[in-house]
Amino acid sequence: MFFDDLMRLKRIPRSGWITYRISRHDVESVSSHSYSVAVIALIVSETLRPTNQKVDVEEVLRMALLHDLSESLTFDISKAYLRYLGRTGAKVKARIERRAASHLLSGLQNSKLSRKFVGSLEEYSSAKSLESRIVHAADALDLLLQILEYQRMGYRKTTLEPIWRETRSKLKHCNLDVANDWMRRLEQVRRELDSTPTRKR
Amino acid sequence: MFFDDLMRLKRIPRSGWITYRISRHDVESVSSHSYSVAVIALIVSETLRPTNQKVDVEEVLRMALLHDLSESLTFDISKAYLRYLGRTGAKVKARIERRAASHLLSGLQNSKLSRKFVGSLEEYSSAKSLESRIVHAADALDLLLQILEYQRMGYRKTTLEPIWRETRSKLKHCNLDVANDWMRRLEQVRRELDSTPTRKR
Amino acid sequence: MFFDDLMRLKRIPRSGWITYRISRHDVESVSSHSYSVAVIALIVSETLRPTNQKVDVEEVLRMALLHDLSESLTFDISKAYLRYLGRTGAKVKARIERRAASHLLSGLQNSKLSRKFVGSLEEYSSAKSLESRIVHAADALDLLLQILEYQRMGYRKTTLEPIWRETRSKLKHCNLDVANDWMRRLEQVRRELDSTPTRKR
């Protein structure tokens, strides 16, 4: 049943954080992450609207809410895992997730709706439309914000450095001025976080 | 800063569950809950669409994503707490949450957007429009689904009975046929959950 | 039943810590805090005794044990929450907690005892008697000690700075020389905690 699969996302950890030495009790769930992505995507969309009337906010939110749905079946697949899939890794991953999503959505027992949702997921995968780029940017912004949160809790900057760099570069590829502005502000916040101890202590 | 407040929702527990003896480590975050509510609300909306073209899905999703935002400041307020506010409890709660939300949204530094969001929250509070009734129904459905999840983990039916009944009656007041149909299915699922041990064992 | 309400305090987290980015799994329970407050209050009392024979230790301990009892119903109310109650916040909070405590104590089914306990709670609230000032000081000292504990675990000094300052100023208002002496020692400990890395490393 679709709703059981949906609820499971509350219990599925974003395991990738374990690689960066976040305590597994502090690792967020896929649901928690997807919520943040949706809100950030909403705000990016609304910020773009005055200059770009055509952004389809409903589509943005549908994509954001569904973008990690397949993890209810596949769980959060580690980066390292993909590396060992070799050159074809990204392709294999995409195929697996597409199948998982189709299976999950068939649980809706509403083939028209299921097709609509599959369409949104494919648009997200292709990462071409403005809407999908907004969701990809929101996905990256949530990661950067979460890294800052973990650092404020006491997790080490150096341990989190590789994921910060990787995400920053992903965000740049989204090519959205608003998102890039915010990224610069987050980098500023992060620098201040570091300097505080040396200054104050 | 608004985004810090948003991220905090990942760490704020839905404390009400503690009253029903859910281990505090198994209590979901406000973000996790809000994600489920948004997805359920999306599906309710899409199910209604063929017969009711006018449902504003963007509005539904905005409301669902924002409906518990104020808990980033106020945290999850226990039912018992409200009872001790006396007759004026609901009114006081509404006022507090409105102010908290305003304060949070002012962090967006975008007064037009902030007003729009406040508007959605007020519509949700008044619970009159179709859109707000959909979100209230999704809020209740997520609770019922979560109770089932907890029971499947081994938490006791009898301990969770009061919250099940209260939520079921809230859902009925939403007056949405789709939601009521699903509730009946969930009640069936719950009955089967109980009968299994005696039958099978 | 009163004892069920008492036991629940073991599971109720001191949610305020979440604001200061303590992992919710590391947040202490109300019971744990109240235990420390009672032991600290006992030691403050005994330290005062030689110079102030009149301190009523039984009263001090009763107050310390009961001072957060109402949180079994109201849960730990966040500071932010109160701010949104506006000017009348403190008054509203006091009224809510008084009612919650009365309701809880009625579960003792011993009206004489219940009245005695309500009396202790009111004396604590008014914060005038020596006994109540001792418990308020112990409440603050436990907070300062807990901040030090969290810092020793690796939580960041800067993130905890606001709660340290606020608590230190509360403690000063208790106007107890013993407590102020200890506070100065704790401040010294905290400074050394910070300097250690730079010196030793």
Next chain:
Amino acid sequence: MFFDDLMRLKRIPRSGWITYRISRHDVESVSSHSYSVAVIALIVSETLRPTNQKVDVEEVLRMALLHDLSESLTFDISKAYLRYLGRTGAKVKARIERRAASHLLSGLQNSKLSRKFVGSLEEYSSAKSLESRIVHAADALDLLLQILEYQRMGYRKTTLEPIWRETRSKLKHCNLDVANDWMRRLEQVRRELDSTPTRKR
């Protein structure tokens, strides 16, 4: 420093519960337990007072607050551990705990107070005075109440049966009518907890 040892009790788990298959994340701390014991002991004392004016409540509370203090150094010693100490187990345990307590209390840097506290602990160990019997009874009542709490969370009655029986028999040896009355009520509550599913389901 004494206060560091005191704070550590918040983090020391009552490991014995692990033997009875309580999840180690749901195991209470020594501080949480000691808080409950103190409040229960206070209520037992006050209930006895009208018929037995001589009960020294201050002494009862001091004993209750200190009775597990040594576990800050020794941690919670498993029953099984003692069994392997052979016939002399209880004696060895008593000696260890006495030394640990003395060491801890020397941290108070107040030899008169330290002697007073050691006196209370010895009275508690000898279990002869009314005051010490009250604290022993409160210790057992907290265990029985905690077993009920765990059962209400979904932990199995049969897994907890041995500790229930052992504690019930300890409580009887305290020879306090009030405590025995409450025990009978708790046994009734436990029976109803079991019968509910069969009756209601």
Next chain:
Amino acid sequence: MFFDDLMRLKRIPRSGWITYRISRHDVESVSSHSYSVAVIALIVSETLRPTNQKVDVEEVLRMALLHDLSESLTFDISKAYLRYLGRTGAKVKARIERRAASHLLSGLQNSKLSRKFVGSLEEYSSAKSLESRIVHAADALDLLLQILEYQRMGYRKTTLEPIWRETRSKLKHCNLDVANDWMRRLEQVRRELDSTPTRKR
């Protein structure tokens, strides 16, 4: 560095349990599981020795200790995930894990040792030698024992039924009389676990 990869296994959860609704805080680590497998494999080997002198215990233990090593990079891959790899799933998984293991073992900077370990892993994969069948049986026995542990904690038999059946059938394919005898005893234990409530209650 190899040792960092080894230590990470302590923090990697056996995520598969989440599918069966085990709280993610109660999910064991890969290290914990591998330890049990090694001890069980040791005992199976020693039990076989009197009748089968040729069992190479050193080889059995090496295999048991290394059999899930690749999960340090790939994490615990969910069953569901594999299903979505289609017919070639098992093959893809095997290839990924082989590559991950090679990469990990290259961290030993001792190519002779690394080749020896790769050899043990390949023998384990082919599941033909007596030694590898012992480790596969121990892997399954640990799962059955863990299911019993979870049921004793209060997790539901019905929720765990699918994994019990699947594992039992895997164990049978190992074709080891000793292991099958133990399985029958575990099935007996499980039946008694279920009947206890109805009999005793």
Next chain:
Amino acid sequence: MFFDDLMRLKRIPRSGWITYRISRHDVESVSSHSYSVAVIALIVSETLRPTNQKVDVEEVLRMALLHDLSESLTFDISKAYLRYLGRTGAKVKARIERRAASHLLSGLQNSKLSRKFVGSLEEYSSAKSLESRIVHAADALDLLLQILEYQRMGYRKTTLEPIWRETRSKLKHCNLDVANDWMRRLEQVRRELDSTPTRKR
């Protein structure tokens, strides 16, 4: 039953870490630790083999797997606890653990095997044979590696300093060149961990 005792080790925390202010949710289980010790001991053995053909790897692994078995009954005994056993502490501890291990192993219902395992444990205790020195070294190396892991998570170097020093000195007493080489590398890693912030920040 022996297997129940074995499985319990997955849930028994290495409580000693609590003294060094590791969150009790991040404390590893005895099983997790024993797994690492066995793998490290395997690698030490294999590294020694070319120059010392006589090392009995099967014996090394048996010892490593069994060396903390008794903690299934005795739990992890705190250092502080032993100190309060006085001069005879080590002797008492050894006796308790020997008895606990015998009792546990009698659960195997195979007296020949049980005697063999007791033999391995006694050899480990006497710490004379090469095999037992390898396991003692592996035990210490796992501790040093775990300290580094905790520091990388954000736990403080200064809080962990005493256990680092104590373990380093234990390791030296094992008198194994390979182990001492690795220790020096770990010390180098630790120094770099410290210098990174000051250099990079």
